[in-house]
Amino acid sequence: MIVVTGATGNIGRSLVARLLEEGAVVRALTRDPARAGLPDRAEVVRADLGEETDLTPLLTDADALFLNLAAGGGEAASRLIDAAAKAGVRRIVLNSSLSVTDTPADETNFIARNHAALERAVRDSGLEWTFLRGGNYATNALNWAPAVRESGVVRDPHPGAQGVPVHEADLADVAAVALLDDTGTHRNQTYLLTGPESLTNAQQVAAIGEAIGRPTRMEQISEDEAAEAMSGPHFPIEAARELIRLFGESVDAPLFPVSDAVERLTGRPARPFAQWARDHAGDFS
Numbered sequence: 001m002i003v004v005t006g007a008t009g010n011i012g013r014s015l016v017a018r019l020l021e022e023g024a025v026v027r028a029l030t031r032d033p034a035r036a037g038l039p040d041r042a043e044v045v046r047a048d049l050g051e052e053t054d055l056t057p058l059l060t061d062a063d064a065l066f067l068n069l070a071a072g073g074g075e076a077a078s079r080l081i082d083a084a085a086k087a088g089v090r091r092i093v094l095n096s097s098l099s100v101t102d103t104p105a106d107e108t109n110f111i112a113r114n115h116a117a118l119e120r121a122v123r124d125s126g127l128e129w130t131f132l133r134g135g136n137y138a139t140n141a142l143n144w145a146p147a148v149r150e151s152g153v154v155r156d157p158h159p160g161a162q163g164v165p166v167h168e169a170d171l172a173d174v175a176a177v178a179l180l181d182d183t184g185t186h187r188n189q190t191y192l193l194t195g196p197e198s199l200t201n202a203q204q205v206a207a208i209g210e211a212i213g214r215p216t217r218m219e220q221i222s223e224d225e226a227a228e229a230m231s232g233p234h235f236p237i238e239a240a241r242e243l244i245r246l247f248g249e250s251v252d253a254p255l256f257p258v259s260d261a262v263e264r265l266t267g268r269p270a271r272p273f274a275q276w277a278r279d280h281a282g283d284f285s
């Protein structure tokens with residue numbers, strides 16, 4: 001049986017569906033089963049991972065755990081790793097990040113630091129692990145949805161910044177391969193996961209326009225204005241500034257090279273951003 005954290009999230013929802021298709025028994029964790037809208041065939045269990053409760057019962061009878069930092073944050077993830085070891089879980093597939101480089105640079109930015117710490121905790125647990133270092137997620141473009149719906153004009157400090165947007169369904173498909181592996185091929189492996197092509201922010205906005213059949217464009221704003229808009233209770237303004245500066249560096253060359261890992265691991269090409277935009281046209285209309 002496989003336990004999925006963040007089961008109603010971008011990756012989690014796709015992953016639950018994929019695992020069920022593969023005939024796996026799935027325990028899907030959510031803070032609110034009544035609103036989760038998860039398939040009946042999954043065992044849907046209420047879990048607020050931010051609460052100071054014993055997490056071990058969530059992992060009883062589980063062989064594998066899909067661990068997503070988005071589900072409750074770093075402290076919750078650490079407690080879940082301990083609980084997994086106690087409950088006899090064999091394997092953790094960790095949703096990590098391409099920002100982790102295994103160099104001292106990992107300590108210099110918020111996102112890399114948090115994911116690197118989690119990778120260390122998983123390694124130290126003694127369980128089998130697979131690290132999925134994905135980035136940048138196509139779902140980041142959902143931040144543009146209100147602007148696209150209102151005016152079609154997306155304000156951003158770096159219209160020319162290049163990304164390699166990866167579809168959440170590809171991340172989920174790779175996670176399923178690693179979770180269901182019975183050959184040991186993916187044991188203690190790290191995978192760099194990107195979309196199939198490098199695209200600027202402006203090109204991504206144009207692809208969304210095409211998917212919804214309405215004109216869209218980007219308008220450049222200052223980095224400060226963008227950092228204010230991006231920061232929030234769980235994302236400090238300094239972290240937002242770091243990230244925006246980093247995106248600025250990708251105007252001349254993408255931060256991450258395109259990886260072929262999705263195709264190697266799943267046997268089919270990674271989904272292009274244009275497909276992601278079509279899949280999410282409803283979010284932008």
Ligand SMILES: NC(=O)c1ccc[n+]([C@@H]2O[C@H](COP(=O)([O-])OP(=O)(O)OC[C@H]3O[C@@H](n4cnc5c(N)ncnc54)[C@H](OP(=O)(O)O)[C@@H]3O)[C@@H](O)[C@H]2O)c1
Nearest residue numbers: 006008009010011030031048049050069070071072097137
């Ligand atoms: N964005 C990127 O470019 C990028 C790049 C690399 C890595 N990442 C990683 O990917 C993560 C995002 O993955 P995602 O997009 O699949 O996440 P997501 O869509 O934001 O889903 C997070 C899920 O976690 C659950 N959750 C939130 N708080 C919880 C709590 N206290 N206890 C239990 N569950 C809780 C929520 O489900 P309920 O409301 O149902 O409880 C939610 O559906 C990031 O946090 C980061 O670690 C992102």
